Amino acid sequence: xxxxxxxxxxxxxxxxxxxxxxxxxxxxxxxxxxxxxxxxxxxxxxxxxxxxxxxxxxxxxxxxxxxxxxxxxxxxxxxxxxxxxxxxxxxxxxxxxxxxxxxxxxxxxxxxxxxxxxxxxxxxxxxxxxxxxxxxxxxxxxxxxxxxxxxxxxxxxxxxxxxxxxxxxxxxxxxxxxxxxxxxxxxxxxxxxxxxxxxxxxxxxxxxxxxxxxxxxxxxxxxxxxxxxxxxxxxxxxxxxxxxxxxxxxxxxxxxxxxxxxxxxxxxxxxxxxxxxxxxxxxxxxxxxxxxxxxxxxxxxxxxxxxxxxxxxxxxxxxxxxxxxxxxxxxxxxxxxxxxxxxxxxxxxxxxxxxxxxxxxxxxxxxxxxxxxxxxxxxxxxxxxxxxxxxxxxxxxxxxxxxxxxxxxxxxxxxxxxxxxxxxxxxxxxxxxxxxxxxxxxxxxxxxxxxxxxxxxxxxxxxx
Amino acid sequence: xxxxxxxxxxxxxxxxxxxxxxxxxxxxxxxxxxxxxxxxxxxxxxxxxxxxxxxxxxxxxxxxxxxxxxxxxxxxxxxxxxxxxxxxxxxxxxxxx
Numbered sequence: 157x158x159x160x161x162x163x164x165x166x167x168x169x170x171x172x173x174x175x176x177x178x179x180x181x182x183x184x185x186x187x188x189x190x191x192x193x194x195x196x197x198x199x200x201x202x203x204x205x206x207x208x209x210x211x212x213x214x215x216x217x218x219x220x221x222x223x224x225x226x227x228x229x230x231x232x233x234x235x236x237x238x239x240x241x242x243x244x245x246x247x248x249x250x251x252x253x254x255x256x257x258x259x260x261x262x263x264x265x266x267x268x269x270x271x272x273x274x275x276x277x278x279x280x281x282x283x284x285x286x287x288x289x290x291x292x293x294x295x296x297x298x299x300x301x302x303x304x305x306x307x308x309x310x311x312x313x314x315x316x317x318x319x320x321x322x323x324x325x326x327x328x329x330x331x332x333x334x335x336x337x338x339x340x341x342x343x344x345x346x347x348x349x350x351x352x353x354x355x356x357x358x359x360x361x362x363x364x365x366x367x368x369x370x371x372x373x374x375x376x377x378x379x380x381x382x383x384x385x386x387x388x389x390x391x392x393x394x395x396x397x398x399x400x401x402x403x404x405x406x407x408x409x410x411x412x413x414x415x416x417x418x419x420x421x422x423x424x425x426x427x428x429x430x431x432x433x434x435x436x437x438x439x440x441x442x443x444x445x446x447x448x449x450x451x452x453x454x455x456x457x458x459x460x461x462x463x464x465x466x467x468x469x470x471x472x473x474x475x476x477x478x479x480x481x482x483x484x485x486x487x488x489x490x491x492x493x494x495x496x497x498x499x500x501x502x503x504x505x506x507x508x509x510x511x512x513x514x515x516x517x518x519x520x521x522x523x524x525x526x527x528x529x530x531x532x533x534x535x536x537x538x539x540x541x542x543x544x545x546x547x548x549x550x551x552x553x554x555x556x557x558x559x560x561x562x563x564x565x566x567x568x569x570x571x572x573x574x575x576x577x578x579x580x581x582x583x584x585x586x587x588x589x590x591x592x593x594x595x596x597x598x599x600x601x602x603x604x605x606x607x608x609x610x611x612x613x614x615x616x617x618x619x620x
Numbered sequence: 621x622x623x624x625x626x627x628x629x630x631x632x633x634x635x636x637x638x639x640x641x642x643x644x645x646x647x648x649x650x651x652x653x654x655x656x657x658x659x660x661x662x663x664x665x666x667x668x669x670x671x672x673x674x675x676x677x678x679x680x681x682x683x684x685x686x687x688x689x690x691x692x693x694x695x696x697x698x699x700x701x702x703x704x705x706x707x708x709x710x711x712x713x714x715x716x717x
Binding site for chain 2: 204209224227246254256259275
């Protein structure tokens with residue numbers, strides 16, 4: 157092994173990263189987690205610069221400066237509603253870095269005339285995961301930013317084509333591991349891995365993005381681990397394993413929250429079929445309420461549970477929702493928020509938006525915890541959520557979302573739903589909730605409607 | 621680079637993955653978004669591998685160009701990742717009691 161000073165720096169850095177994740181468990185210690193993570197990163201970089209084969213400080217300094225010059229504004233200018241996009245973008249950058257390192261290391265192996273070795277296999281694996289994660293994340297970014305359609309992109313024979321591309325890419329990876337010298341193999345392999353990444357994400361719709369982002373996170377981690385194996389670098393192996401474990405656990409949580417399997421998310425083309433099936437259908441009567449009526453009902457209740465969904469983020473309504481929370485809390489109403497694990501476009505999306513709007517975090521309650529309290533809740537107010545409160549998931553075994561755990565708002569004494577129109581949600585599934593006797597539909601833009609209610613609450617002098 | 625499989629490395633990987641599962645399981649679902657940006661930033665430690673490539677004296681033009689892109693990309697991730705995680709976490713406040 158090399159320089160003992162560097163080895164020590166790497167070991168301490170690994171410990172820092174473990175502590176960082178440990179302190180991330182709770183909001184009260186989480187910022188400490190960031191600081192110790194930063195310390196670990198500085199140690200790892202300084203340690204590497206001490207290696208005697210690292211001599212070209214000018215180029216390294218320039219790249220570090222350039223990266224920081226891009227990274228700092230990216231971190232401060234990015235609006236919180238764009239967090240899912242930023243995450244996808246950073247997965248692609250991280251995977252790109254790992255994949256490019258793989259290419260260089262592979263050409264070094266080739267130049268040394270090395271035959272098949274453990275390193276060449278690990279490098280092939282690293283590049284495969286790296287390039288496919290990179291292009292997959294770019295497409296995920298484009299979908300989240302709505303540069304391309306958020307609907308699943310499907311074509312006949314898609315699964316077969318995907319399988320063929322994947323098998324060929326793996327085949328080329330194996331061939332490359334055997335013959336690291338072949339430039340043509342390398343280029344063909346890189347191209348196919350990149351194409352496969354695009355094919356992988358193409359059939360996935362917007363509502364499945366939380367799972368996909370988590371899965372890409374896991375792939376990026378595994379790619380970094382593979383690099384660690386190729387370079388015999390334990391720090392990279394450990395960090396990649398931590399990152400991979402994190403992405404994998406989040407993906408499992410997301411899948412469970414939709415009662416779907418990985419396979420179904422990745423190959424389902426969800427939202428495509430159902431949308432066609434439920435398109436028409438006669439208009440059924442619903443009860444609607446005005447801003448004034450809704451404000452009055454909320455004001456006269458003891459407990460209110462607000463269920464936010466992606467629609468709240470789209471309408472940028474989180475600040476108005478927070479004002480509604482403040483106004484009602486000021487009048488002695490107990491207001492809490494029910495957060496479904498897949499609400500939004502990435503794990504924890506709603507929590508970040510509401511925290512930004514100054515809602516205290518102890519008011520943000522997980523689905524499992526809040527469901528027991530809904531029967532004693534006066535009003536459940538749904539803002540921009542649909543499928544996650546659809547009772548059909550629980551009651552109708554034939555529904556496309558059957559078995560998906562939901563926030564059981566239909567158990568509350570009254571339900572209010574802010575919605576633009578009666579159009580079905582992402583999955584294209586009718587929601588019986590809207591036709592219940594205790595449900596009031598509040599038609600309008602989420603932000604405008606909530607703002608209207610806040611105004612009513614401020615205007616109504618006679619509180620209770 | 622290693623030519624043969626080193627079981628020690630596999631042991632490190634398995635133990636780290638196990639530790640990762642235990643740690644991540646305990647993270648409150650409140651913080652899943654910042655968790656993802658934090659692990660992203662930490663994974664940018666891959667910059668270490670990129671620095672070695674870029675810093676070598678006798679690297680060819682391919683190594684220099686790709687190494688430069690890799691160091692830059694990883695640096696963007698680690699800088700923006702840590703900063704935005706902290707920016708998010710700062711927003712999580714306890715209500716007045």
